[in-house]
Amino acid sequence: MPKSHGSDIDALIQLLAKLPGLGPRSARRSTLQLLKKRDSVMVPLAHALMNVADKVQICEVCSNIDTHNPCHVCEDVRRDRTTICVVEDVSDLWALDRSETFRGQYHVLGGTLSALDGIGPDDLTVDSLIERVRGGEIEEVILALNATVDGQTTSHYLAEKLEEFDVKVTALAHGVPVGGELDYLDDGTLAAALRARGSVSS
Amino acid sequence: MPKSHGSDIDALIQLLAKLPGLGPRSARRSTLQLLKKRDSVMVPLAHALMNVADKVQICEVCSNIDTHNPCHVCEDVRRDRTTICVVEDVSDLWALDRSETFRGQYHVLGGTLSALDGIGPDDLTVDSLIERVRGGEIEEVILALNATVDGQTTSHYLAEKLEEFDVKVTALAHGVPVGGELDYLDDGTLAAALRARGSVSS
Numbered sequence: 001m002p003k004s005h006g007s008d009i010d011a012l013i014q015l016l017a018k019l020p021g022l023g024p025r026s027a028r029r030s031t032l033q034l035l036k037k038r039d040s041v042m043v044p045l046a047h048a049l050m051n052v053a054d055k056v057q058i059c060e061v062c063s064n065i066d067t068h069n070p071c072h073v074c075e076d077v078r079r080d081r082t083t084i085c086v087v088e089d090v091s092d093l094w095a096l097d098r099s100e101t102f103r104g105q106y107h108v109l110g111g112t113l114s115a116l117d118g119i120g121p122d123d124l125t126v127d128s129l130i131e132r133v134r135g136g137e138i139e140e141v142i143l144a145l146n147a148t149v150d151g152q153t154t155s156h157y158l159a160e161k162l163e164e165f166d167v168k169v170t171a172l173a174h175g176v177p178v179g180g181e182l183d184y185l186d187d188g189t190l191a192a193a194l195r196a197r198g199s200v201s202s
Numbered sequence: 203m204p205k206s207h208g209s210d211i212d213a214l215i216q217l218l219a220k221l222p223g224l225g226p227r228s229a230r231r232s233t234l235q236l237l238k239k240r241d242s243v244m245v246p247l248a249h250a251l252m253n254v255a256d257k258v259q260i261c262e263v264c265s266n267i268d269t270h271n272p273c274h275v276c277e278d279v280r281r282d283r284t285t286i287c288v289v290e291d292v293s294d295l296w297a298l299d300r301s302e303t304f305r306g307q308y309h310v311l312g313g314t315l316s317a318l319d320g321i322g323p324d325d326l327t328v329d330s331l332i333e334r335v336r337g338g339e340i341e342e343v344i345l346a347l348n349a350t351v352d353g354q355t356t357s358h359y360l361a362e363k364l365e366e367f368d369v370k371v372t373a374l375a376h377g378v379p380v381g382g383e384l385d386y387l388d389d390g391t392l393a394a395a396l397r398a399r400g401s402v403s404s
Contacts, residue, residue, distance in 0.1 A: 004299035004308075006269035008257060012250045018243055020235055021228035022221075030221040032293050034251070035258050035267045041220055042258075046251035048214045049236070053244045055210060056237050065237045067208035091234050097206035106206075 009035070061132070063108040063125045065090045073097070073106055080104040082139040084132060086158065088112055088146055096144060104142075107132065112150040113157055124154075126161065133165050140168040147174065211237070263334070265310040265327045267292045275299070275308055282306040284341040286334060288360065290314055290348060298346060306344075309334065314352040315359055326356075328363065335367050342370040349376065 009031060017027035034042040052067060059071035066072055073079065073093075083104030087093050093106045109124045121127075132138060141162055145151035159169050174192035176185060185193075211233060219229035236244040254269060261273035268274055275281065275295075285306030289295050295308045311326045323329075334340060343364055347353035361371050376394035378387060387395075 004266070004273075004275055004296050006257075006274055008250070008254050008269045012247075012254050015243065015247045015250050016221075018235075019218075019224075019232040021224055021231060026223035028296065029223060029293070032267075032296070033220075033222055035254070035292075038255055038258055041217065042251055042255045045214075045217045046248050046255060048210070048217050049244055049248035049251065052210050052214050052237070053240055053248060055208075056240055056244075064206070065234075067210045071206075072208055073206055090237075091231070094206050094230065094234070 061128075062106050063110060063128070064093055064106060078103075081137055083142065084129070084138055084140075085142040085144050086129065087144050088151065088154075092144065092146075102142075104140075109145070109154070112145060112148075112154040114150050121157070126158070129158070130161060133162060133167055138165075138167050140170060143169065143171045145171075147172075263330075264308050265312060265330070266295055266308060280305075283339055285344065286331070286340055286342075287344040287346050288331065289346050290353065290356075294346065294348075304344075306342075311347070311356070314347060314350075314356040316352050323359070328360070331360070332363060335364060335369055340367075340369050342372060345371065345373045347373075349374075 012034075013024070013027045013031045016022055016030050017024050019027075022030060034045070055067035056065060057067075057069045058065055059069055059074055061070045061074040064071040064073060068075060080103055083102075084107050085096060085102055085104060086107045086109060087096065088109050088111060090108055093108055096102055096106075107125065107129050109126070109129075111119055111124055113119055113121065113124070129141075133141065141158075143155045143158060145155050155171055162169050173196060174189065175196055176182065176189065176193045182190065214236075215226070215229045215233045218224055218232050219226050221229075224232060236247070257269035258267060259269070259271045260266070261268055261271055261276055263272045263276040266273040266275060270277060282305055285304075286309050287298065287304055287306060288309045288311060289298065290311050290313060292310055295310060298304055298308075309327065309331050311328070311331075313321055313326055315321055315323065315326070331343075335343065343360075345357045345360060347357050357373055364371050375398060376391065377398055378384065378391065378395045384392065
């Protein structure tokens with residue numbers, strides 16, 4: 001084991017290498033960059049991490065991860081309170097909210113039903129979703145789960161669960177991604193896009 | 203600006219995006235990962251950063267960056283004290299030391315001479331290198347600068363400067379990288395490898 005630097009620096013490299021997108025090589029590069037920019041990046045990053053770690057919690061309403069509870073989405077009075085968009089993971093919530101198309105509420109399931117992995121409804125936040133819908137204010141539930149087998153199974157399960165309530169249950173449209181080339185799309189997507197074709201207004 | 207999370211989390215994403223290899227997208231993914239692994243990654247990473255930031259300093263002997271001064275390399279009594287390997291940057295020192303071939307001393311120049319960027323000998327650690335050689339213990343100086351125009355110019359400059367001392371001045375060999383295919387190599391490398399060809403012992 002070469003010792004061109006101390007074990008503290010080694011420990012830092014090991015931890016950075018755990019981040020997605022950073023392998024051992026880029027963790028070393030990042031560490032060097034941090035060492036060289038001690039005051040402008042390293043110390044602020046340490047403080048930012050400590051600060052967020054102190055405050056991070058799971059929103060008791062929608063299970064979003066945030067520094068507030070209820071989270072910024074649930075707290076925002078300008079957002080529509082009659083629509084809930086159900087997503088698998090916090091990353092999906094962030095992605096949808098970046099698109100700035102949806103200004104309603106969210107509900108983070110925490111995964112999908114999966115017989116293989118032994119994940120049932122009790123492992124997800126299904127009950128709290130039902131409770132929110134039972135509350136009466138909700139008019140539409142948008143199922144924005146991934147277009148995978150497990151995601152679609154979970155969508156069907158939730159749609160059935162929600163049948164007894166007076167809410168509209170919708171799902172994201174399937175189709176050609178914007179900017180996508182037909183030649184590169186799989187048959188399933190093309191078939192779905194054809195089935196869901198719409199008239200062109202001129 | 204969507205507000206699916208607090209400004210503290212935003213600040214963390216911005217800082218992580220400054221690391222080499224992490225763009226805005228992977229900084230967001232990393233942040234989410236950190237939020238989900240608060241106790242196992244986020245808090246240890248914050249402590250590791252703080253710990254290293256407190257201790258980091260530049261070695262007064264060789265200009266390596268380390269948590270010790272003199273650094274781990276200069277402090278190590280098992281290393282050969284008669285050979286100095288001159289490198290441009292700390293990253294080169296780390297890379298050479300990982301190869302575990304060289305067990306002597308290092309000297310970090312801090313860059314290369316560059317007329318275009320206005321970098322002269324006074325901006326580099328040339329004087330402290332001369333002082334180390336003047337000390338008398340050194341028998342060989344290995345110039346391990348990059349094979350760029352600036353790197354080679356700096357090598358020539360240093361070789362001239364070192365002429366007055368009784369030391370051997372050497373440079374890294376040029377040639378075919380181990381595992382490299384001739385077809386993909388540039389003409390300059392091939393020419394250098396041909397010129398420096400050696401006899402095959404059998």
